[in-house]
């Protein structure tokens with residue numbers, strides 16, 4: 211995946227306004243509610259018994275924030291995403307056994323959160339840039355799978 215100078219600018223401009231705590235928590239909640247089978251990875255997080263419980267689960271919120279901060283860090287290394295995520299990819303593959311399709315799903319959930327939060331500012335151009343960049347992130351995270 212190659213992002214143009216313009217696309218990188220667009221992504222960085224929007225990302226500087228993103229609150230990782232709110233949007234990260236929100237994205238992981240959505241992932242777990244919309245794709246209930248992903249809950250299997252978070253059995254140590256306590257009550258995931260209903261959408262409301264997931265939404266108010268502090269561990270889910272905190273982990274969502276952690277994941278979004280990790281993505282934010284990766285945005286500073288777009289030229290070498292694969293190397294940047296090499297260890298994390300291996301960890302999700304060999305230790306956590308996360309289906310790599312879920313990396314793309316998580317990106318989708320972040321896009322939904324940004325659309326809800328930024329409204330008109332989340333233009334089709336911005337959406338297209340993030341679709342591309344989250345796909346690149348998911349692709350890099352999937353590289354350690356074999």
Ligand code: HEM
Pocket residue numbers: 248251252273276277280281298302306308312313314316317348351
């Ligand atoms: C842990 C990043 C997606 C499941 C982590 C950690 C990071 C991270 C930074 C902490 C690693 C550490 O403690 O050293 C990411 C990124 C993702 C992503 C950037 C991009 C989409 C997912 C998805 C799932 C998942 C989709 C499951 C459906 C987990 C689990 C842990 C973890 C279960 C361990 C949690 C714990 O026990 O505290 N991830 N992750 N991750 N991730 Fe991901």
